[in-house]
Amino acid sequence: MSWLGKLTQGLAKSTKRLADNITGLATGTLPLDDERLDEIEEALIAADLGPAVAGRIRERLADQKFAKGIDEAGIRTVVAEEVEKVLAPVALPLAITRRPQVVLVVGVNGSGKTTTIAKLARLFKADGKSVMLAAGDTFRAAAIAQLKIWADRVGVPIISGEQGGDAAGLAFDAVKRAMDEGIDVLIIDTAGRLQNKAGLMDELAKMKRVIGKLDPSAPHDVLLVLDATTGQNALSQIEVFSQVAGVTGLVMTKLDGSARGGMLVAAAEKYRLPIHAIGVGEGMDDLQPFDAGEFARALAGAED
Amino acid sequence: MFDSLSEQLGGIFERLRGRGALTEIDVRAAMREVRVALLEADVALAVVKDFIENATQRAIGAEVIKSVTPGQQVVKIVNDCLVELLGGEEEPIPLKIAVTPPAVVMMVGLQGSGKTTSSAKLASWLSTRERKKVMMASLDVARPAAQEQLRVLGEQTGIATLPIIAGQTPVQIAERARQSAKLQGFDVVVLDTAGRLGVDEALMAEMAAIASATTPDEILLVVDSLTGQDAVNVAAAFKERVALTGVILTRMDGDARGGAALSMRSVTGAPIRFAGVGEKLDALELFDARRVAGRILGMGDIVGLVEKAAANFEADQAEKMAEKLAKGQFDMDDLRQQLAQMKKMGGLSGLAAMMPGMGAAKKAMDSGAVNPKMLDRMEAIILSMTMKERTKPEILTAKRKIRIANGSGTTVQDVNKVLKMHQEMANVMKRLKKMGGMKGMMKMLAGMGGGMPGPEGAAPGGEGPGGAIDLGAVGRMFGRPGMGSLPPGFNKFGRK
Numbered sequence: 001m002s003w004l005g006k007l008t009q010g011l012a013k014s015t016k017r018l019a020d021n022i023t024g025l026a027t028g029t030l031p032l033d034d035e036r037l038d039e040i041e042e043a044l045i046a047a048d049l050g051p052a053v054a055g056r057i058r059e060r061l062a063d064q065k066f067a068k069g070i071d072e073a074g075i076r077t078v079v080a081e082e083v084e085k086v087l088a089p090v091a092l093p094l095a096i097t098r099r100p101q102v103v104l105v106v107g108v109n110g111s112g113k114t115t116t117i118a119k120l121a122r123l124f125k126a127d128g129k130s131v132m133l134a135a136g137d138t139f140r141a142a143a144i145a146q147l148k149i150w151a152d153r154v155g156v157p158i159i160s161g162e163q164g165g166d167a168a169g170l171a172f173d174a175v176k177r178a179m180d181e182g183i184d185v186l187i188i189d190t191a192g193r194l195q196n197k198a199g200l201m202d203e204l205a206k207m208k209r210v211i212g213k214l215d216p217s218a219p220h221d222v223l224l225v226l227d228a229t230t231g232q233n234a235l236s237q238i239e240v241f242s243q244v245a246g247v248t249g250l251v252m253t254k255l256d257g258s259a260r261g262g263m264l265v266a267a268a269e270k271y272r273l274p275i276h277a278i279g280v281g282e283g284m285d286d287l288q289p290f291d292a293g294e295f296a297r298a299l300a301g302a303e304d
Numbered sequence: 305m306f307d308s309l310s311e312q313l314g315g316i317f318e319r320l321r322g323r324g325a326l327t328e329i330d331v332r333a334a335m336r337e338v339r340v341a342l343l344e345a346d347v348a349l350a351v352v353k354d355f356i357e358n359a360t361q362r363a364i365g366a367e368v369i370k371s372v373t374p375g376q377q378v379v380k381i382v383n384d385c386l387v388e389l390l391g392g393e394e395e396p397i398p399l400k401i402a403v404t405p406p407a408v409v410m411m412v413g414l415q416g417s418g419k420t421t422s423s424a425k426l427a428s429w430l431s432t433r434e435r436k437k438v439m440m441a442s443l444d445v446a447r448p449a450a451q452e453q454l455r456v457l458g459e460q461t462g463i464a465t466l467p468i469i470a471g472q473t474p475v476q477i478a479e480r481a482r483q484s485a486k487l488q489g490f491d492v493v494v495l496d497t498a499g500r501l502g503v504d505e506a507l508m509a510e511m512a513a514i515a516s517a518t519t520p521d522e523i524l525l526v527v528d529s530l531t532g533q534d535a536v537n538v539a540a541a542f543k544e545r546v547a548l549t550g551v552i553l554t555r556m557d558g559d560a561r562g563g564a565a566l567s568m569r570s571v572t573g574a575p576i577r578f579a580g581v582g583e584k585l586d587a588l589e590l591f592d593a594r595r596v597a598g599r600i601l602g603m604g605d606i607v608g609l610v611e612k613a614a615a616n617f618e619a620d621q622a623e624k625m626a627e628k629l630a631k632g633q634f635d636m637d638d639l640r641q642q643l644a645q646m647k648k649m650g651g652l653s654g655l656a657a658m659m660p661g662m663g664a665a666k667k668a669m670d671s672g673a674v675n676p677k678m679l680d681r682m683e684a685i686i687l688s689m690t691m692k693e694r695t696k697p698e699i700l701t702a703k704r705k706i707r708i709a710n711g712s713g714t715t716v717q718d719v720n721k722v723l724k725m726h727q728e729m730a731n732v733m734k735r736l737k738k739m740g741g742m743k744g745m746m747k748m749l750a751g752m753g754g755g756m757p758g759p760e761g762a763a764p765g766g767e768g769p770g771g772a773i774d775l776g777a778v779g780r781m782f783g784r785p786g787m788g789s790l791p792p793g794f795n796k797f798g799r800k
Contacts, residue, residue: 042349048532051343109555109583110416110528139583141460142453149448163456196559227416231346231532233560254415257501258541259534282415282446 031069037062040079047262047299050232053269057082076302083299086265087292092274094120094221094249096129100178102186102211102218104171106204106245107225108237109192112253114143116225116279117187118150119287125156129184134174135160136167136207139191147189154284167191167203168210175214188219195240205244222247223276228254228261235263238271253279256286260299326374331363334378338601345600347563348536351570359385372610380610383597390565391575392593399577400521400549401436406485406493408518411552412511412542413526415499418554420450422526422580423496424457425588426552429578431463432586436491441466441481443474443514444498446507454496461585464490474498474510478518495520502541515546522549525572529553529579531564539571548572553591554580563600634730636694639722640686684712685722697723 037058044054060082070078094103103120105113114137121131133151135158137143144160151158159174171188178186190207193200211219224247226234241247252261255278264275275290296302335356342352363381368374401407409426411419420442427438440458442465444450451468458465466481478495485493497514500507515523523546527535542548551568556579565576576591686694688711693700700708700723702716709716 045343046349046533048346048534051340108530108558110418112416140453141456142449145449145452146447194555194558197557227528227530229414229528229532229534229538230530231534231560231563232344233346233530233558234532236559254501256503257414257534258503258537259532263532 032061032064032075036075040075044079044262047260048231048266049262050235050266053086053266056269073302076297076300080293080296080300080302083265083296084292086268087275087296090268090272090275091290091292092249092276093289094223094276096124096127096185098217098220100132100175100183100186101220102175102178102188102215103221103223104188104190104208104211104219104245105223105225106190106241106247107192108194108227109140111192111225111227111230112279113137113192113225114147114150114189115282116223116251116253116277116287117147117189118154119279119284120187120277121151121154121156121185122284123287124185125154130182131156131185131187132174132178132181132183133158134171134186134188136171136174136189137191138163138165138167138170143189143191168207171207172210172213175211175218179214195237195244201240201244204241208245221249224250224273226250226252226261226264226267228252228259229257230263232263232266235267235270238267238273242271242273247273249274249276251275251277251279251287252290256280262299264295265299325365325367326363326377328364330374331360331378334375335360335363335382337375338379338382341602342563342566342600345561345563345602346532346535346567347600348533348567348571350536351567354570355385355389355566369610369614376610379601383601386566386597386600387593390569390593390597391591392597396577396590397550397575399430401430401434401492403521405489405491406439406482407491407522408482408493408495408520409522409524410495410497410515410518410520410546411524411526412497412546412548413499414501414528414538415447417499417526417528418552418580419499419526420444420453420457420496421583421585422524422552422554422578422588423454423494424461424463424585425580426524426578427458427463427492427494428461428585429588430492430494431461437489438492438494439464439466439481439485439488439490440494440496441477442468442496443477443481444496445472445474445477446498450496450498457585464488475513475517478514482518502538508541508545511542512545523547524550524552524577525568525574526552526554527564527568529556529562529564530558530560531567535564535567536571539568543572543574548574550574550577552576552578552580553596556589556596557581557587561600561602562596565596566600634726636686636689636697636722636726639726639729640683640694681712681714681718682722682725685709685714685719688712697726 040061041054041058044057045051049057057079061078064078105117105120107113117133121133124131131154133147133156135144135147137147138161141163144163148158148160159170159177161170167190174186174188177183188211190204191200193204195201208219208222222241222245224238224241226237230237238247238250250264250267250273252264252275255261261278267273268275277287278290278295280286280288338359339352339356342355343349347355359382362385363378366377366381368377372380399407399409401409411423411426413419423440423442427440430436431438440454440463442451442454444454455465455468457463466477466484469477469480472480474497481493481495495514495518497511498507500511502508525539525542525548527538531538551565551572551574553562553565553568553576556562568574569576576593579589579591579596581587581589685708688708689697689700693704693708700719705716705719709719712719
């Protein structure tokens, strides 16, 4: 199944909901009155766009004066267009431009960092790059073992230490090894942490500083992994992780579920951080570049 | 964001500082803001809609306490509704583990919701708090090293784990776990399952198969408190396939407002049992509905304010009344206040029904001997008096009485009845004063008056110690004939 197929399947529920809301009263061509606008707004809120962004999109739709009326497909197209306008500027792939390019992967617990790293490694390797992993989650039980299994499956080397060891020291060693061995991409895993845990966030800041000791420009990318099922807290995650670790881009996981990941729209509007990729399944190939148009249309249930 | 929301509410109701009951317009306006607050807190839209409708019905007509705005009062009522919906007033239901051993506890949820950590925390809780012999088994053959993770957690907590045998299916592991727990005399076996998406048919079917193979005594849905609108879909998907008996909310130590709790509770109907509050393996707490409600609404300060105002109001009233009683003063305004309090409490019949030993008064009212409308008439009479007349009723001449009767649409006889009633009450007050020890008595009365906390602890207007109840109680205490359980002179007034 294509990634779009998976995404669309995953988003089918929201699509259906939007469709239900709209078809419920709109057979034929009707003006976009308050009642229909309300329903569109609610469908957007139910997709996690948040009341603020949903309200703004509603206003934009209201402004466009569909005096002659608009049918269901038309509404979807318009909604998709509005969402795409917000997302298009931030849909940027993760480009590998230097050697070694150091990628630090951060996020809250359970967002899917380790799996995302495996998928990224697979993508870069398929692209002909040499990839190395660093098992920087020295906190969670068996996190190192988990990444080792992935490294094995993908066929890339991994630097690891003991559980409970110093993650910053390990990251330093990994950067050194990557430089010595001429590796193209080094991806460093980190322990999941809630952004309101000051102590853990300090550790992350320290890890980032240590990585920069050998190469002041490193880490070149700091990816924040967001779980699509997360609600408005994602905004707080972006804000705090950006302050502490200087997030450069986002990856959203678990979009193959019933969650729509609508807070990406809110995030794009507020923080304008690049969205590099989305995870649409548990398989190694289920990480895909983020396409604003496809995402917006899937969210709105619009036809291509 | 949350601050501005509170401010917004404050701004909207600046103009509406009116007293009395909440009007539908006030309530609806405030609810618009509450709706946004709930959505910002990730409560699912469908749940928000139902909730707002119920809370609106409850709020319309509720009393606004002195010194808070109608908006604040609405927030307080919403908070109480939240606590109730989250199961705040219920006794926590213990896990059903007192069965023929081993009791089977199955953990289910999405990927990354925190099942494995929660399994270890729960096992540890059951072992240390409930003194149970617990075994854990990981049925997660999908995520690399998941079984290893649970084994390590078992070592850290000193909880036995089922030895890992590679190549077994989850159902096989589950059966082996139960068998082995039975043979080794474990009380409880905790089954940690793989994370799965509600839309993944194969994995959902597998979960149902595990449940039917092991017939768990508890099936707990583990949910990340950071979850957004999707919470309803997750809850519905899992509820459809297995009989959920409870919910564990994880990452409650984060800064999410945790609206998922409300969505979970509404959709599954299952109680929220525990909250995960940290990375350490003892960081598991019994779920506290009150705290979570405050967090979801994000207006803890307002709720606190209203509660404090309510408490102050009661204390104020009690103090003033105590002072007046101590001085033996009791003027017409005090009488009016008593009447107003009675009215607030739902009129005479409502009041009578609430009070013990007032069956006779209730009967009298029901039979029509005492007209509930008289409260309004009595109030009108007092309101038609000048301030001076109210404090010094003895200056009332026949001329003044006619004016008051005309002003209140009553007769001079009615005015006289009110005066007579006041006189009798004032006499009681004087006798009370002579007895001394007023403070102690007021305290006792306060205890009686405060013994009726409605769900709207926010509407205590009529419950204060200054309330009519207390005067009735005073009357009873003296056992004066003719006073019965009603304030003195009351019965006379009612008779035509």
